[in-house]
Amino acid sequence: MPGAVRFMQGNEACVEGALYAGLEFFAGYPITPSSEIAEQLSYRLPRQGGRFIQMEDEIASMCAIIGASLTGRKVLTATSGPGFSLMQEALGFAVMAEIPCVIVNVQRGGPSTGLPTHMSQGDVNQARWGTHGDHAIIALTASNHQDVFAITVEAFNMAETFRTPVVLLFDEVVGHMRERIILPQPGELALVERLRTSVPGGVDYHPYLPREDGRLPMSDFGGVHRYNVTGLYHDMWGFPSENPKVVHGLIRHLVDKIESNVDNIARYKAYYIDDARTVLVSYGASARSALHVVESARRKGQKFGLLELQTLWPFPHDIVGEAVGRAKRVIVVEMNMGHILHEVRKALTNPSNVFLVNRLDGVFITPTDIRQALRLIEGKGI
Amino acid sequence: MSKPKLKALTINRPWCKGCGICVAFCPAKVLELDHEEKAVAVRIEDCIACSLCALRCPDLAIEVEIAPEDNEIAPPAQKRILIQNRGGSRS
Amino acid sequence: MSIHKYLRERFFPHIWCAGCGHGTVLNGLIRAIESLGLSRNEIVMVSGIGCSSRITGYLDFHTLHTLHGRALAFATGIKLSKPELNVIVPMGDGDALAIGGNHFIHAARRNIAMTALVMNNRIYGMTGGQFSPLSGCGMTATTAPYANIDPDFDVAALATAAGASFVARTTTFHVKEMIDLIRQAILHDGFSVVEILSQCPTYFGRKNKMGGAVEMLNWYKERTTPLGSKAKQNDPSLIERGIFMQVDKPEYCSQYEKILQKAQSANSQTKE
Numbered sequence: 001m002p003g004a005v006r007f008m009q010g011n012e013a014c015v016e017g018a019l020y021a022g023l024e025f026f027a028g029y030p031i032t033p034s035s036e037i038a039e040q041l042s043y044r045l046p047r048q049g050g051r052f053i054q055m056e057d058e059i060a061s062m063c064a065i066i067g068a069s070l071t072g073r074k075v076l077t078a079t080s081g082p083g084f085s086l087m088q089e090a091l092g093f094a095v096m097a098e099i100p101c102v103i104v105n106v107q108r109g110g111p112s113t114g115l116p117t118h119m120s121q122g123d124v125n126q127a128r129w130g131t132h133g134d135h136a137i138i139a140l141t142a143s144n145h146q147d148v149f150a151i152t153v154e155a156f157n158m159a160e161t162f163r164t165p166v167v168l169l170f171d172e173v174v175g176h177m178r179e180r181i182i183l184p185q186p187g188e189l190a191l192v193e194r195l196r197t198s199v200p201g202g203v204d205y206h207p208y209l210p211r212e213d214g215r216l217p218m219s220d221f222g223g224v225h226r227y228n229v230t231g232l233y234h235d236m237w238g239f240p241s242e243n244p245k246v247v248h249g250l251i252r253h254l255v256d257k258i259e260s261n262v263d264n265i266a267r268y269k270a271y272y273i274d275d276a277r278t279v280l281v282s283y284g285a286s287a288r289s290a291l292h293v294v295e296s297a298r299r300k301g302q303k304f305g306l307l308e309l310q311t312l313w314p315f316p317h318d319i320v321g322e323a324v325g326r327a328k329r330v331i332v333v334e335m336n337m338g339h340i341l342h343e344v345r346k347a348l349t350n351p352s353n354v355f356l357v358n359r360l361d362g363v364f365i366t367p368t369d370i371r372q373a374l375r376l377i378e379g380k381g382i
Numbered sequence: 383m384s385k386p387k388l389k390a391l392t393i394n395r396p397w398c399k400g401c402g403i404c405v406a407f408c409p410a411k412v413l414e415l416d417h418e419e420k421a422v423a424v425r426i427e428d429c430i431a432c433s434l435c436a437l438r439c440p441d442l443a444i445e446v447e448i449a450p451e452d453n454e455i456a457p458p459a460q461k462r463i464l465i466q467n468r469g470g471s472r473s
Numbered sequence: 474m475s476i477h478k479y480l481r482e483r484f485f486p487h488i489w490c491a492g493c494g495h496g497t498v499l500n501g502l503i504r505a506i507e508s509l510g511l512s513r514n515e516i517v518m519v520s521g522i523g524c525s526s527r528i529t530g531y532l533d534f535h536t537l538h539t540l541h542g543r544a545l546a547f548a549t550g551i552k553l554s555k556p557e558l559n560v561i562v563p564m565g566d567g568d569a570l571a572i573g574g575n576h577f578i579h580a581a582r583r584n585i586a587m588t589a590l591v592m593n594n595r596i597y598g599m600t601g602g603q604f605s606p607l608s609g610c611g612m613t614a615t616t617a618p619y620a621n622i623d624p625d626f627d628v629a630a631l632a633t634a635a636g637a638s639f640v641a642r643t644t645t646f647h648v649k650e651m652i653d654l655i656r657q658a659i660l661h662d663g664f665s666v667v668e669i670l671s672q673c674p675t676y677f678g679r680k681n682k683m684g685g686a687v688e689m690l691n692w693y694k695e696r697t698t699p700l701g702s703k704a705k706q707n708d709p710s711l712i713e714r715g716i717f718m719q720v721d722k723p724e725y726c727s728q729y730e731k732i733l734q735k736a737q738s739a740n741s742q743t744k745e
Binding site for chain 3: 024025027043046047048049051053055056057059060061063064065066067068069070071073075089090093221222223224226227228229230231232239240
Binding site: 397438443 | 475476480485486487489490491492493494495496497499500501504645646648649652674685686687690
């Protein structure tokens, strides 16, 4: 039986997905264009026994969700560029201490206060490298509300599976646009619940000792196991360690648990890829215009295809190389100065075939913009 | 209520960093620092069991055990002085 | 009475310098907790960064060693998520009131039931003796070689003005008072603050020619006085100790319970 058909904003679709995934705790601070997520959750969460708190800033919001996650809750915060900048230190803490949590960044124009009410995808590399030090991160995105819902559920699943923060990189257009969505029924999408240790009280529990499958069972704060959590390099009990073997082992673990699962984490949609001579690679709202270009080109018999990425980090180089490697031309469509462009080039043996089509002025990139750029690339003039 | 009586005063030698707080503020001048700058109870018979040395010790190295109230007063010679040596010396 | 069951003894002797007051705070804290008979499983201790923050590692509770200044923000998430837990947040003076000042006043404003211990040694010890917002004018530090011109906060007045419903001050010399105040702070249903003047002989004492730990404790003995004492009238420069604020007012998590009830009753009405 299909679920309820609704008409809503992308930010609301994210809220619906988070609640479907089992969200129990939200902490946030108002910022355009993400504020509707906080507004909706302040209303929805307490109705089902969840908890909402508006903190004094984004730093505190990120810290509060980490604290709540340690008590066993599925947690979320939502922000935009400036707030995401403030969250970076605590995001690194969540990476280091392996705390499952989901952070939504509804991107706007930057740097600084930038363009609060306009479209940009300029935070892609910030999501990857915003916090200091070597680390791995998962960042996901979507171009329409049905996918926003599904990818939000995936974000919670991956956060629990890999005991890691997951960034949802939406953008102003998807966040604020209203469109149709069919809300999935309970049970329709798979959910990953918190993996709790089966070690009984009184027996030595190792919060940072991975099982054979790589997952690390947790124990809720307030439960029978008392352990330490720190942002310092730590041993398998969570106590600070400067032992070079421990330090090396931990950084390898933190990176490898994500990077060695790159294919499992990769989410993407391929449209008309198999015989495509010109492949557009895009994501988020930009992928909507890219898809429009591809579909109208196909109607004219032109061999265009689209690879729409939903997992941006870890970047699925092998999958992208395989999907677009045979194309004559690869056009990366994104609303920034080429964050994903460089990754696509790295994925291909002939990077000189990869071109960037972008807009940086806060105005949403249209199919016409893409077509005009294509004419230039093909040497046909404007 | 009678005054508290000392049952045992324990100094955890490896934990003691020799700051001298217990020595300086002992109201009965029971404690001194030895040649290794560790606290020792040199006049245990004078101890009035106020526990201030244990409460103030920043190294948590001193423990004062109070005798149950209904016990007979132990003569000073029977008071125990324990010097624990858990984990060996740090020097 | 044994304090050892609360300690992670394998990490002793601790990292703090000889004569550091933070060890005395640790000492008093576990005695206060023991006297309350709290179970180790119901206590969560959250600290920030700095000398003070290392206190969590030595205690056998649920312990969270977080980021510089952010301990109260992490603690707020824990407390609101599981209000039945006892949340205790030891912080340094720079930790609580410089980088963490915003979180401090907002935790106080919410009156969320947690115990904030400000271990005030008036210096950044871990980084080598730079001045803090509690060093005070005229003091010397490694970043104030010509004397400090930054005025200091009055922690008790700040916490009271921000809305904390229990505010007290004591020192590491007045240990019995410290244990009693920490005990009362933990029992208090609301945001409680205990400022504990804690000596740093290594930096603050040495930089300001105050002598060693013993001399610094003597300074606490001579330069502090119980709240409202006659000595304070005669010498207004004395620092007052005691309970500055103790009032019953709505606690944040209890208020949120009411929100939950309100939202859920609206829920059932909608369904009907």
